[in-house]
Amino acid sequence: xxxxxLKRYAxxxxxxxxxxxxxxxGVPWDTLTTTAAWRDIGxxxxxxxxxxxxxxxxxxxxATDEDRCWAMRTLYFKVLxxxxxxxxxxxxxxxxxx
Numbered sequence: 001x002x003x004x005x006l007k008r009y010a011x012x013x014x015x016x017x018x019x020x021x022x023x024x025x026g027v028p029w030d031t032l033t034t035t036a037a038w039r040d041i042g043x044x045x046x047x048x049x050x051x052x053x054x055x056x057x058x059x060x061x062x063a064t065d066e067d068r069c070w071a072m073r074t075l076y077f078k079v080l081x082x083x084x085x086x087x088x089x090x091x092x093x094x095x096x097x098x
Contacts, residue, residue: 008080012087029093035085041078049074057094
């Protein structure tokens with residue numbers, strides 16, 4: 001992890017802790033931003049890996065332990081490499097899926 005990504009990770013983590021402690025409202029979810037975030041991540045990982053990521057996140061109970069671990073690791077690092085608003089919106093959307 002290079003220093004730029006490490007700083008963005010630390011900032012995102014600090015913001016999340018502060019929001020939790022202060023009971024601040026979460027990042028609003030919207031379809032356009034979420035679609036842009038998935039597009040940006042898909043471009044970075046390539047078509048095959050994007051399909052693997054999508055299928056693992058869509059049905060984690062059917063995925064192998066290796067695929068679930070890979071998907072979360074990939075998501076963690078790739079969310080930090082897209083615009084911060086997109087990453088926050090994407091994560092908010094994933095957390096609110098039931």
